[in-house]
Amino acid sequence: MPTRLFPTTRSTAATAPGALPLLGHAPAFVHRPLDFVAGLAAHGDLVRIRLGPLDAYVACHPELVRRLLADHRTYDKGGLVLDEAREVLGDGLATCPAATHRRQRRMLQTAFHPDRLPDHAAMMAEEIAGTTAPWRHGDTVDVPAAMHRLATAVTARCLVAAPERAGSLPVHASMAAVTRGVARRGMMPLPGADRLPTPGNRRFRRARQDLREVTRRLIAHYRADASDHRDLLSVLLGARDEDGQGLSDAEIHDHVVTFLLAGTETTAATLSWAWALLAANPAVRDRLHTELDTVLDGRPARHEDLPSLPLTARIVSETLRLYPPVWILSRTVTTDTELGGHHLPAGATVLFSPYLLHRRADLFPCPDRFDPDRWLTTAHPAAGTYIPFGLGARRCIGDTFGTTEAALAIATIAARWTVTPTPGRPVRPTRGSSLAPRPFTATLARRSR
Template sequence: MTSLRSVPVAPKALPLVGHLIPLLRNPLEFISSLPAHGELVRIRLGPFTLVMICDPELTRQALVDDRVFDKGGPIFDRVREVVGDDSLASCPYGAHRRLRRLAQPAFHPARFPGYAKAMSACVEEAAGSWRAGQVLDVPTEMMAITSRITATTLFSGALPPGELGPVLNDVKTFFDGFYQRMFMVPPLDRLPTSGNRSHVRARTRLRDAFDQIIAKHRTEGVDHHDLLSALIVAHHPEDDSPGMTDAEISDTIVTFFLAGTETTAALLAWALDLLARHPQMERRLHAEVDAVLDGARATHADLPRLELTHRVITETLRLRPPGWIFTRTVTADTRLGGHLLPAGSSVAYSPYLIHHRPDLYDNSETFDPDRWDPRRPQPPRHALLPFAAGARKCIGDTFGMTEAVLALATITARWRLEHLPGQQQVRPALGLALRPRRLHMQAKPR
């Protein structure tokens, strides 16, 4: 049996609680300090141990070898409480390849013009409702946009506006309490506290709402040209293997809705914050959207020419990756770098940690979209991991990038969002997604 003894322990662990205090108080600063102590570093969470991978190449190795480094650990244990065990994102290695093949047609390039049309319409409707001088709660406004986009592309309007609000509240309940629950050891996570009760109620309502929509789609037997219809009729063309079960569709739809609302909303909010702090880059972006867009909304046909907009989104993903930390479970004794990891070990990797390493990025703390200009030398391979890598790379990466670019272009074609007087540097509100805390901006017509 192998041992973790060769992996150094992060400094300043306290008796009993280990590193829980810095992880709860300032986790981004804490994990960013870990590469100084080794390529792998042990973190203690009360009685549990987590091995943080601090090296980009070792991170890539773990992501590519998803048989040995399978979905699991503290984060995915909590994710499965809501999305179940049968979703594309949460299922174990043995089920993943089949589910990925079945879900892939929903993300075929031929479907993207239709998705993009729905995305642009939702953004234009929201941005068109703002008033000159209105103070916007930016993360909340972006959540309203992305939730409407996700509901439209997933369900083709089967979730009307009156029902979307309660669903969005349940999504917010899930994300708001996620980070604290991640470090809550049993049986504390099952105590009848107000937070635990709210979590269970939100989870139940969310699942019930989506199961009703799935049942309605199946009964109608009509292709609504949405993601849910694609999953219902999915089959593998080269064999007679069955399509997705109702449980697999339900888990996958919940996953797509959660991922499609919170992460893209956080990304857009951060992009608007960063642009307001860099007026020269903001002016260049305005010049691009003015030259490219024919009308108020960006379309799928505009994407190839929205080059700077795409670079702004990419750089925002580097500086403020919504998915900032993930865990995996080691399924067999294995070697990673110079260390042996026993089966059952929990490992973690952090896109935020990799993206902020000064040895990988010049001026790593600086917002510089031009670092992604293909005419400039590019950062090292595997230095950018917003959508993971390997066979389990996010199936919705192109969907998310398309949505973010279209939304940012459509918003900035019509509005400048300015920080309120005295607005200090915006701090992140940590949860499953890294989103800005208390970001209020004033809408100024362009």
């Protein structure tokens, strides 16, 4: 953990260099966001940036991020990135303000109780096996698209497990369009740009409306059925607060869309990066194959296999460190306060970046190297240093759900297939608020054990 001493006097955070007239740091933030944000740590623990007419502060030190996430009333959900996500997710658990979060979290906690995980994992395993069953030796696949289809199938199954669910969640294309729209808006600091009649904005609005209609039909069907299908939607409909009140249809809609988008996009991105990283590190891939051959002997992975697959788990952790799917987030300051000795006025936007923290050499030696074995000695990193799922009361409620899905998918696929990206085409990240790779192709080769 860095031990830089924070100033004890009330001061204003330094502004990052390189701001342009009128535009500020917006060009760098939009066109090379990862390099720009990761480089801010060299200019201080709390750095001020200008995004067109807007000012924002970036917390670059893990202790400041820990304080930021521990005090979710002073630093409430909102700001540049989350305000755009709220347009789609409403007041779902990922975006609702502190005033309603505790009630929502308690009501939804049952859905992700450890006792339910084996049931979820069984559904995950079925969908992973079914989605990859059509694969053939020598096929060339668009890896991010294939992983998005897989993650969509898993999330939809765990959300809606009713027997008649087939065809009830035609949301793959809609989720992709909505995700692109949120990512574009989160990285576009120009007020009013999201209201222009561009093709992208029109696709975004249509996709958002499609998601609303699908969830409306699902909620109506489940309320009429009144059965417990042991899925997430049944939990949402049966949840009650301390006063015995349930969730409204509008609240359930927001949670359904949040689960669909968050559960799909984060896992699809993690799996896509994992195949690229394993291909670039054949020694790690060979060790993974050995582990899987020993434990699985070619069959799909099950929940009870996971304790015997420690390297698989470390690969998931290391992929999330290098490429955290949600790489930048924002908070809104609700009252005048100080952070790291610097004054922050009410209404200010504070940004923090898991990508920035995960790439700090003082926290993770050789930070750009894919090294799953670093987690043999870093099993419990200090608070604020490793935050792919956030921290504190607002930590992602589905963190274990997501890592379980990723581990089952990697184990099941790698036990049967070698995924080799097309040579000569480097895998690069998209420019957006979600850290997914750009489309890339790979060849599938069936493994012989």
